[in-house]
Amino acid sequence: MYVAVKGGERAIDNAHTWLTEERRGDTAVAELGTDQIREQMSLAVNRVMAEGSLYDPDLAALAIKQARGDLIEAIFLIRAYRTTLPRIGTSEPVDTGAMACDRRISATFKDVPGGQVLGPTFDYTHRLLDFKLAADGEVPETPQAEASGADMPRVTEYLNRDGLIQSEPESDETPPDMTRQPMEYPANRALRLQALTRGDEGFVLSMAYSTQRGYAKNHPFVGELRIGAVAVEMDIPELGFAIEIGEITLTECETVNQFTGSKTEPPQFTRGYGLVFGQTERKAISMALVDRALRWEELGEDNLGAPAQDEEFVLSHADNIQATGFLEHIKLPHCVDFQSELELVRRIRADVDNAAMKEAAE
Amino acid sequence: MTEKTDTARRARMGLVAKAPPARLAALMAGVEVPGFDWLRAPEVGGVMVRGRMGGTGAPFNLGEMTVTRCALRLATGEVGHGYVQGRDKAHAERAALVDALMQTDRAEAVQAQVLDPLAEAALTAKATRAAKAAATKVDFFTMVRGED
Structure with a gap:
């Protein structure tokens, strides 16, 4: 009330x-x-x-x-x-294959064409507090080397050439948009990816970690992780053609996962996909693992009852704004609710006391 | 409009959209700006950015980005459009002015004073970043190979 x-x-x-x-x-x-x-x-x-x-x-x-x-x-x-912004339009799907990569690594192919490029990473740092940062702002000059300008082809394309990995069906179907329509279950993969990319990093990380620890294990390798700038193109109706309206930094992770095959599919590798705004690699890897876990049904795998396989559980708890809104509202005044609960507990206790007194009297 | 001029217009609109607003403003300071009327006053909005599953598959909605757009008509009749990333209305206005001026007899001057320096700066910035990335490329040496 x-x-x-x-x-x-x-x-x-x-x-x-x-x-x-x-x-x-x-x-x-x-x-x-x-x-x-x-x-x-x-x-x-x-x-x-x-x-x-x-x-x-x-x-x-x-x-x-x-x-x-x-x-x-x-x-x-x-x-x-x-929510206050009028929607001007929708971009063409970004071409992450044409990314100007700051970082590009593969855990599956040492000698990947285009090379393993570390970029500005925390990996291989000693995780010791650097007290110099508290003292001065001196920045060393970053070394430069001649860039080959060679393409950085997708690692999964190699596997795909031999048919060893499930191919990604081409399509230009308009995806559903959870900011325009309420979520519906079962959600298709496009909707799941939209929910995951904006989901809470901690939640998506924990879900991904649970799959690694054995709750719907899917044996992921980071086939490729790339971070860099991509151009955003949008069709301009008044011009009649598309132009680049900007450039954004993205992190993309493609996992290569074991798959033993099913009645209709031969044994081959399958994919998980993560794509996130900015340099956000923990999130992108997590997203790829959870995406793969949620694909159990379309890949003909068993539902093992693992939390990461339950799309309604994952998607309806991934959003930290929804979660915090509901969680934090309970600190706002609930005096009347509580008053009725208090009266109920008092009445039950009185009933119990009365019954006990009656029993003792008999 | 012919296909060739469309391609050139596409390229320069993209260049101006991606240019640092302060740099564009500095370069435009040397350009005499004619009178114009707004066809659409600068307006800030969102564009839904899409990605593709696995990078090459079916599209999905990734999230929005802020975009400012406007359209204007020079006193001499040429119409210019501006679509730029972010919320800088002056940036969108300058983008539309460049687009319009490039359709006038002052195109050559605008190309030399604004577009060429922007293109050069963009190339340099991209090359510097690529060179820093190249310096972090790993060279492997096989130390010991485990046999059977």
Whole structure:
């Protein structure tokens, strides 16, 4: 039961004013600019763009500042802003094969054409705190080498040439859009991928990890992981042709998974796919593993009852804004609800006491 | 419009859309801007970006990006369109002005003063990044190979 109440305006105003002061912190310390967040907290910015489902580094940086670094709160701000934007159109599907790769590695083929390119990675760092960062801002000059300019073909294309991996059916079918229509189950793969790419990194990571630990194991290898810039093209009706309207950084992960074959399919490798805004490789790998686990039915695998195979469980709990909205609402006043619960418990206890007294009297 | 001019227009609109707004503004400062009327005042919106399953398969919706667009008509009649990434209305306006001016007899000047420097800067930026990536390319040496 809901009861409208009034009051608390002054308390709320004062709480917000204090929030503003606390956000700023010690004024003797220089204020953080949103450009500093954009440039120096770029992986946080990338996460907010990916899960906020809106590619705009300046807005993501502003949201992080406003949210005092609480990334889920920042994602919430971006999602709220996103709903105010008129939809101008839809891009052509981006061509990740033409990506200008900062990073491109394969765990399955050592001598992959185009080479293993590490890029600006945390891998192979010692994970020791670097106190120099607290002391000065000196940046060493990054070495450069002559770029071959050679194509970086997809690793899965090699396997595909020999028919050793399931091919990805070509299609130009318009995909469903969960921001326009409510989610429906069973969801097709396009809808699942949309939900996963904007899903909470921690949740998708844990789901992926559960498959590695044995809950619907699918033996993944990272066939290829690439990070870099791709052009975004959109058809402009008033011009009658498509133009590039911008360039975005994406992380793409293709897994190669074991598949022993089914009644209709010979033994071959299968695929999981992850594609996420920004440099977000933990998320992209996680997404690929969960995508693969959710494909059990179309691949003719058994439902082992594992959480990562249950698309309704995965997709309806992946969104951290939905989750936090429902979770955090229980801290808002529920006095009337609670009053009725309190009365109920008192009545039951009274009944129990009465029954006990009666029993003792008999 | 012929196919060839479409291709050229496509290329320059893409170049201007991807240019750093401050750089475009600096280059445009040297260009005399004629009077114009808005056909569509600058408007910020979202474009749904799509990807493909496995990079090559069926499309899916990846997420939106902010885009600003506008359209204008020069006093001399040429119509220019601007579609740029982000929320910078002045960037969209400059993009539309370049598009319109490139249809006038001042095309050559705009090409030399604005588009050529932008193209060169874009190439340099891309090459520098590619060179940094190339320096992180792994060379393998087989130390020991396990036999049977």
